[in-house]
Amino acid sequence: MSPEPQKGRAPSIRDVARLADVSHQTVSRVLNGHPSIRDETRQRVLDAMEALKYRPNRAARALVTSRSRTIGVLSATTGEYGPSSSIAAIEDAAREAGYFVNTANLAASTPAAIVDALKHLVLQDVEGLIVMAPQVRVFDVLAGMAIDIPYVSLQSTGQSDHRALAVDQIAGARAATQHLIDLGHHEIVHLAGPQDWIEAEARMRGFLDAIIEADLRTHPPILGDWTADFGYYAGRELSRYRDFSAVFAANDLMAIGLMHAFRDAGLDVPRDVSVVGFDDIPVAQHVSPPLTTVHQEFREVGRRAVALLLSELRGEPVSQSEEIVPALVVRGSSGPVHAALVHY
C-alpha cells in the first residue's frame, strides 16, 4: 500500500558515495567539513545525502574516534526548581554545542548510590562530568574510583584541582545576612543546608562572615535538608525558644516551611520574626508575606558549567570567566517596614 522509502538498512556513507559518484572517503570529508574539496563535488555529495535522507551513524563515528560527544550530569534532586532549571539549561547548551547529555540522579547520597550513578555514566562513555550533587561526598568517591574524567562543579572557594564555576554563594549569603543586620536584628539564626553540599557550606560561611564582622552573637546553625517540610519542623522547634528575631534560611523551600511553622505558632512574619531565603524560586513572591531572598541565575549556572567543561575537553586554557554574584531581592517579608523589631 505504501511506497518503499527504505530498503531495510539505513543509508550509509557508501550509499551516498555511490549516488554521488565519489568514494566514500570523499563523503566523509564533506561530513567533516574538510577544506580541500571542490565545491561542485561537495554539492553533489550534499544532494545525494539529501536524496537518501542520509543520517550519520553515531556509533560508528564514536567507535573510530573514541569520542562519545556526551557529557554526564550527576544530580541529586527531587524536583527542586534550582537544580532542575540548571539541568535543563545544561541540556540546551550542550545540544547547541553538538553534545548529548546523560543525567544520573542520585537515589540517596550514600557512597554506594554515588558509585552506582558514576558507573552508569562511565558505562555511557561520558567525556566529562558536571556535578550538581553533594560535592563533598562525590569528590571522595571519584577519588576512590580512580576515574579519570574531567569534571566541573559549583564552587565558591578557589581551592580545587578541577574546574569550578565561580558563583559567589558566600557573597550572596553575606548580603542576605547583612540585610537582616541592617534592619536592626542582633539575634539571627541560620537554617543551613546539608553540609556535604558546597552551596550549603558556602552559605553558612557567608552568614558567619557577616555575623562575625558585625560582632553579633553566633547562634548554632540548624542543619537541614533543603526541604520545606524540614523548614516547618525547624520552625516548630525554633518557636519554642524564641531567642532570636530573624532567620536566614539556606534556601527558599526551607524558608517557606519555616514561615508556615511561625504562623502556626502565632508568630507574625515579619512583625515578630524576619525571614530571608535563598534561590528566589518562582513561588517565593507569591507566598504570604512575599519572601525576601537571594536571586540565583540557575540557567546561567548551567550554561557556564557546560562552557567550562567543553573548554576543558578541548584543552583550552582556563578562561577566567567573571564571577556570578547572586543578588539580594527584597520583597517585603523583612523589608524596611519593620523597623520596630520584637526581640525575645
Added chain:
Amino acid sequence: MSPEPQKGRAPSIRDVARLADVSHQTVSRVLNGHPSIRDETRQRVLDAMEALKYRPNRAARALVTSRSRTIGVLSATTGEYGPSSSIAAIEDAAREAGYFVNTANLAASTPAAIVDALKHLVLQDVEGLIVMAPQVRVFDVLAGMAIDIPYVSLQSTGQSDHRALAVDQIAGARAATQHLIDLGHHEIVHLAGPQDWIEAEARMRGFLDAIIEADLRTHPPILGDWTADFGYYAGRELSRYRDFSAVFAANDLMAIGLMHAFRDAGLDVPRDVSVVGFDDIPVAQHVSPPLTTVHQEFREVGRRAVALLLSELRGEPVSQSEEIVPALVVRGSSGPVHAALVHY
C-alpha cells in the same frame, strides 16, 4: 612518578581473550551470558576481565547491533516539580533496566523548537521516546517528520495509536470540582493549563463533567500557562468581576499565584473564595492557607512510562496496567469549615 596502569589504549575483548587463553569470541559469549560455556572457561575469562579492568565498548556494540540502549525524553519544563520528578524517576527506572536516558528540553513550544529537539534525539539514535511536553503539538510534528520511533505519552482518553500511560486526570479533576460543589459552591471558575497539553485538556474535561452533572452554570475557563505569575495575573482579573465563589486551578503553582492575588484584593481564602489546585507540590501544604489539591504520583508516572516503553521495545503485548487515579487531598483552604460561603 605514578605507576603505568594503562598502556594508552583501553583493553579490548581481544586483550581479555589473550590473557584468558581463549578466542575473543568466547569472551564475547561470556559478556552476553551465552549458555554453552564451560564454567571453568567462563571463570578464566571473568578473571582476565577483572585483571585488565575491562569495560565493554558501547560504540562498538551499538555499531554492530544497531541498538543504542538509549531512550529519549522530550520535556518542556522550566524547573517545575512535577515534570522534573517524573524525569528523575524515568532516569532511575531506565538505569535499572540497563538503559540510558537522553533528555531534550523544549525551549519554546513552537513547531520549530519541537523539530529541533526531536532531531537531536533522533541523532542520538534513541530507541524510544517519552513525551512530557505539549503532546498535541508534538504529535503533529512527529507525524510530519515521518519519524518511526515508538513513543509513550501521558494520556487520559483511550483513543491513540501509540502507547499511553493511564493516569486518570479526568477523575482527579472531577473529584476536585466535586469537592467544591459539595462545599456548596455554585459558581466555579476553572483556571486551565495550556490546551495543547493533554493534562490540561483532561483536567478541564473533568471539571466540565462535574459542573454539567451538577447542572451548574458554566463559566468560561481561563487559559493559563502553568506559572504562578499567570495565576496571580488571572487572580487580579478575576477579583474585579466577582461572579464566582470558587476556583479550580489546573495546577498548584497557578493556584498559589491566584491566592496571592486574592489576598492583595482583600479577599480572604477560603472565607470569601475557595481555591483548589492540582499536583500536590511540596510547598502546597506550607502556603497560607494550606492548599487543597489533587495529589499526583509523579515518580510512579515516570516509572510506568519507562516500563511501558520498554515493553513496547521488546515487542511484548500491551500489559493492561491499572490506571493511576490522582487522589484529592483536602488540607483546609476549602475545607468543610467554610459552610458559610459568600456568593457574589
Added chain:
DNA sequence: TTGTAAGCGTTATCAC
C-alpha cells in the same frame, strides 16, 4: 563447547 571469518559505518593514513 569453542574457534574462524566477516562485517557493522565511520575516520585516519597514505597514496595518486
Added chain:
DNA sequence: GTGATAACGCTTACAA
C-alpha cells in the same frame, strides 16, 4: 582534490 586500504571493538554467522 580525491581514492584505496586499514583500522576501531564488537556480534552474528558458520565451522570444527
